[in-house]
Amino acid sequence: MIIVRELAKGFAVPDLKRRPGLSGQDPRMGNGVFHSVRSVSFQARPGEVLGLLGPNGAGKTTVLRMLSGVLSPDQGIIEINGRNWDRQPEKMRQQIGFLSASTALYERLTVEENLEFFGQLYGLNRDMIRDRIAELSQQLELEPFLQRKVLELSLGMKQRASIARAVIHKPEVVVLDEPTTGLDIMSAQAVLDFIHSQKMANRPVIFSTHRLEEVSLLCDRIAVIMYGCSVFEGELATFAGTRYPDALRQAFVACQHEASRHPQGLSGMAG
Numbered sequence: 055m056i057i058v059r060e061l062a063k064g065f066a067v068p069d070l071k072r073r074p075g076l077s078g079q080d081p082r083m084g085n086g087v088f089h090s091v092r093s094v095s096f097q098a099r100p101g102e103v104l105g106l107l108g109p110n111g112a113g114k115t116t117v118l119r120m121l122s123g124v125l126s127p128d129q130g131i132i133e134i135n136g137r138n139w140d141r142q143p144e145k146m147r148q149q150i151g152f153l154s155a156s157t158a159l160y161e162r163l164t165v166e167e168n169l170e171f172f173g174q175l176y177g178l179n180r181d182m183i184r185d186r187i188a189e190l191s192q193q194l195e196l197e198p199f200l201q202r203k204v205l206e207l208s209l210g211m212k213q214r215a216s217i218a219r220a221v222i223h224k225p226e227v228v229v230l231d232e233p234t235t236g237l238d239i240m241s242a243q244a245v246l247d248f249i250h251s252q253k254m255a256n257r258p259v260i261f262s263t264h265r266l267e268e269v270s271l272l273c274d275r276i277a278v279i280m281y282g283c284s285v286f287e288g289e290l291a292t293f294a295g296t297r298y299p300d301a302l303r304q305a306f307v308a309c310q311h312e313a314s315r316h317p318q319g320l321s322g323m324a325g
């Protein structure tokens with residue numbers, strides 16, 4: 055189980071007024087600091103899939119980077135299976151499998167060589183790496199291109215190989231930042247099937263997406279983030295009823311309108 059409570063993260067930014075893409079009413083601008091994430095909370099139990107939703111720039115990637123140990127939070131708690139890891143980024147990396155747009159593979163190595171390399175980095179022995187590659191090859195349909203160099207792969211193949219890299223160490227929690235963005239239908243489906251397989255294996259999965267069909271297909275819970283605050287956290291059905299994905303779209307748009315009306319005073323709504 056992963057519990058995230060009141061995470062916050064700000065970045066020192068010398069000239070906030072000149073930052074592109076920020077609306078004049080964005081309450082996150084401070085004195086030389088942009089408070090990218092102000093207060094985000096959610097949880098996912100074993101076998102639950104949690105969708106992280108929010109408009110561009112809401113703070114989703116920043117939250118996920120804190121979960122992965124890439125960024126340390128200014129405030130808040132990240133607890134995995136009863137232990138608080140947020141001040142131990144090295145240990146956190148062992149607990150979490152994190153995929154983001156910057157999860158890189160060595161282009162001149164084959165997929166299998168990449169997985170062996172990253173498996174060794176995580177301290178897995180030869181047998182463990184072999185078993186894990188076999189398991190992930192099946193889950194992510196990697197067999198046809200395991201022996202191919204990464205530079206020869208399509209975007210969809212690369213993404214599946216990157217996911218395998220991210221979870222080679224069999225983490226407790228899987229965290230995926232927009233895992234299907236830019237993928238064709240078959241590759242996106244392979245990624246969604248993988249998320250489902252993690253759910254079946256009783257592992258919590260947290261993923262961010264702008265695709266509401268994916269949310270309605272896969273998610274048990276959602277966390278909606280606006281201006282760096284979670285404005286809803288709870289079961290999908292509580293947020294949007296059961297008529298997906300139309301009702302979900304309507305609920306999300308209504309939530310965004312409401313948040314834009316008083317962005318300073320956002321407070322969470324638990325479901």
Ligand SMILES: Nc1ncnc2c1ncn2[C@@H]1O[C@H](COP(=O)(O)OP(=O)(O)OP(=O)(O)O)[C@@H](O)[C@H]1O
Pocket residue numbers: 065066067088090108109110111112113114115116117
């Ligand atoms: N290192 C940083 N320094 C300054 N500002 C940052 C930094 N990282 C993120 N931000 C800002 O924090 C805000 C939230 O960014 P983030 O990438 O977390 O949003 P997001 O919800 O993932 O957006 P998208 O859906 O477009 O991917 C943005 O305004 C972004 O420019």
